[in-house]
Amino acid sequence: MRFKDVFSIIGPSMTGPSSSHTAGAARLGRIARQWLGCTPDRARLTLYGSFADTYQGHGTDLALIGGLLDYVTDDPRIPDAEQYAEEAGMEVEFYTSGLPAPHPNTVKIELWHGERACSLIGASIGGGSVSVHSMNDFRVQISGEFPTLVLRHADKAGVLASVTSTISSSGVNIGYMQVDRKARDGEALTAMEMDGVPNPDMLKRLRGLDHVLDIRVIDLKRGVDSDAI
Amino acid sequence: MRFKHLHELNTICTAESKTIAQLMIEEQVQETNTPEADVVKQMSEYYQVMKEAVRKGLTEDTTSRSGLTGGDGKKMAEYIRQGETCSGDASALAMAYALCVSEVNASMGRIVATPTAGSCGIIPGVFISSQERFGWTDEHLVNGLFCAGAIGYVIANNSFISGAEGGCQAEVGSAIGMAAGAMVELRGGTPEQVVHAVGLALKNTLGLICDPVAGLVEIPCIVRNGLGAVTALAAADMALAGVRSAIPSDEVIDVMLEVGSAMPSRHRETAQGGLAQTPTGRKMMQKLAKPKAKRAEPEQELKPADSDTTTSGADNARVDKDNQV
Numbered sequence: 001m002r003f004k005d006v007f008s009i010i011g012p013s014m015t016g017p018s019s020s021h022t023a024g025a026a027r028l029g030r031i032a033r034q035w036l037g038c039t040p041d042r043a044r045l046t047l048y049g050s051f052a053d054t055y056q057g058h059g060t061d062l063a064l065i066g067g068l069l070d071y072v073t074d075d076p077r078i079p080d081a082e083q084y085a086e087e088a089g090m091e092v093e094f095y096t097s098g099l100p101a102p103h104p105n106t107v108k109i110e111l112w113h114g115e116r117a118c119s120l121i122g123a124s125i126g127g128g129s130v131s132v133h134s135m136n137d138f139r140v141q142i143s144g145e146f147p148t149l150v151l152r153h154a155d156k157a158g159v160l161a162s163v164t165s166t167i168s169s170s171g172v173n174i175g176y177m178q179v180d181r182k183a184r185d186g187e188a189l190t191a192m193e194m195d196g197v198p199n200p201d202m203l204k205r206l207r208g209l210d211h212v213l214d215i216r217v218i219d220l221k222r223g224v225d226s227d228a229i
Numbered sequence: 230m231r232f233k234h235l236h237e238l239n240t241i242c243t244a245e246s247k248t249i250a251q252l253m254i255e256e257q258v259q260e261t262n263t264p265e266a267d268v269v270k271q272m273s274e275y276y277q278v279m280k281e282a283v284r285k286g287l288t289e290d291t292t293s294r295s296g297l298t299g300g301d302g303k304k305m306a307e308y309i310r311q312g313e314t315c316s317g318d319a320s321a322l323a324m325a326y327a328l329c330v331s332e333v334n335a336s337m338g339r340i341v342a343t344p345t346a347g348s349c350g351i352i353p354g355v356f357i358s359s360q361e362r363f364g365w366t367d368e369h370l371v372n373g374l375f376c377a378g379a380i381g382y383v384i385a386n387n388s389f390i391s392g393a394e395g396g397c398q399a400e401v402g403s404a405i406g407m408a409a410g411a412m413v414e415l416r417g418g419t420p421e422q423v424v425h426a427v428g429l430a431l432k433n434t435l436g437l438i439c440d441p442v443a444g445l446v447e448i449p450c451i452v453r454n455g456l457g458a459v460t461a462l463a464a465a466d467m468a469l470a471g472v473r474s475a476i477p478s479d480e481v482i483d484v485m486l487e488v489g490s491a492m493p494s495r496h497r498e499t500a501q502g503g504l505a506q507t508p509t510g511r512k513m514m515q516k517l518a519k520p521k522a523k524r525a526e527p528e529q530e531l532k533p534a535d536s537d538t539t540t541s542g543a544d545n546a547r548v549d550k551d552n553q554v
Contacts, residue, residue, distance in 0.1 A: 001230075001233075001386050002385065002386060003382060003385040003386055003390075004260065005230075005257055005260050005261055005382075006253055006256075006257045006268075006272075006375060006378035006379065006382060007257075007271065007272075007378075008382075008385075009343075009344045009377075009378045009381035009382050009385055009390070009407075010272065010275060010341065010342075010343055010344070010352075010374050010375075010377065010378040010381065011271075011275055011341055011342060011343075012341070012342060013274070013275055013278045013339065013340075013341050014339070014340065014341070014342055014346060015337055015338070015339060016333065016334030016335060016336065016337050016338055016339075016340055016346050016349070016446070017293070017334050017335045017336075017337060017346055017347075017445065017446040017447070018345075018346050018347060018446045019342040019344075019345040019346040019347070019349075019391075020345070020346075020391055020393060021446075022337075022346065023342060023346065049393075050393050050444065050498055050499055053444050053499060053500060054443070054444030054445065054500065057294070057295055057443055057444060057445040057517060058444070058445065058446070059294065059337055074278075074339050076339070078337070079337045104393045104394075104494075104497070104498070104499075105393060125391070125394075126344075126345060126385075126389065126390050126391025126393070126394060127342055127344045127345050127385070127390050127391065128342050128345075128346075195262065
């Protein structure tokens with residue numbers, strides 16, 4: 001099911017004018033920010049399809065920037081997001097592309113903070129719902145509807161078993177899980193949509209596991225940067 | 230969810246003597262593991278946002294960022310005050326409120342996507358005008374939103390709700406179907422009548438293209454929200470009178486999917502066809518095209534990690550001249 005509950009139909013409460021172009025864009029920006037783990041110094045956004053055609057009139061650019069500042073979809077600051085980005089010391093560049101994309105409303109977001117960098121490709125699929133297709137060029141499929149753990153880890157036997165057993169011992173159920181790797185024995189990425197909120201203790205234990213490189217929490221309901229947990 | 234189709238909504242609700250709203254609340258609680266009170270509270274908050282948008286549209290400046298639209302909701306409300314309307318005061322007021330909410334949306338104000346922002350005027354237009362007319366409590370209307378949500382859930386998962394995917398039939402059309410069905414339940418109609426109202430309403434919007442001038446959610450979206458509110462009321466009346474959708478409503482939803490999938494991309498929110506490409510539409514677009522100096526076109530190729538998902542390549546393989554610097 002693409003749409004999982006009643007609030008993916010009625011809602012979100014949002015700043016107009018387009019659930020795809022503003023609400024969905026704000027959510028994609030927020031997911032990217034949480035993937036980075038903090039406010040970026042620099043953001044480069046490439047827009048495809050309808051996003052590229054009409055982003056200025058729709059305020060898609062403002063909504064994306066708002067999301068990068070961790071604003072929710074109906075934050076009244078979204079129409080003035082450019083100004084707030086400047087105040088936050090965030091440099092934002094927009095590019096448009098006429099090349100094919102996975103969905104008519106697609107954005108590639110690349111973020112930097114000091115030495116840290118991340119990228120994400122996602123689409124706004126209608127009604128403010130979003131679908132993230134890739135993170136750091138790894139294939140994923142996450143909706144942002146559920147608290148999501150994203151782990152970067154080495155592609156080694158047993159890593160996933162220790163990760164899932166750590167999670168299950170915290171009493172949290174995994175609803176959806178996807179693993180992708182760059183190459184055998186190379187870096188891998190696992191995205192897990194959870195039924196419950198990951199707690200700090202679970203994250204600490206996961207970070208301590210062998211071969212786990214990094215872990216981030218994507219949670220649009222709470223919007224907490226992983227660094228702070 | 231225990232249902233995927235409208236006929237299942239009818240079967241379950243009839244067998245268990247429940248309204249669609251009650252079923253939707255129960256299913257939402259089960260699906261999200263959230264207490265009922267929280268689920269209802271969330272929806273109540275959304276209803277307050279809708280009311281506030283009507284108020285704002287009636288009393289504040291709703292000129293959009295483009296300057297193309299604004300103030301029509303107020304004009305309608307004033308016209309109703311001045312004399313006898315052609316479509317009847319109930320229809321005219323639903324239309325006025327729908328225009329108001331849609332204009333607040335276009336001016337980057339706060340609204341609730343129902344199911345999308347482009348179609349955000351229809352449900353508030355129908356609901357809030359009917360609440361004033363029939364003296365209903367907020368609680369009753371919040372139940373109506375759950376009923377509308379159940380209908381939208383079925384449409385969204387069997388067809389689509391966004392103009393970019395399925396044309397305006399998917400966006401404004403879905404909202405009309407949701408509002409029509411919910412209105413039937415709010416008036417005490419049976420689940421079966423609700424389902425027929427959805428089919429009757431959707432049949433009247435099949436094939437509706439999404440052709441926004443300059444790609445903005447303004448022309449013709451705002452007017453279609455106003456007219457959509459009236460269609461919803463009319464479809465609800467038909468169903469309450471006992472009119473049935475001769476083609477089962479679930480099959481109508483399947484037709485929406487078929488028609489939307491066959492629709493050329495120029496009629497799916499790209500502003501490449503329809504009203505957007507009329508001589509006047511083109512002039513408006515040219516007037517608004519003011520690319521910012523720092524924009525560039527590096528033609529950075531996007532390589533989706535999952536190449537299977539690449540779609541409509543030919544549709545999108547065009548150079549974006551408007552944004553070239």
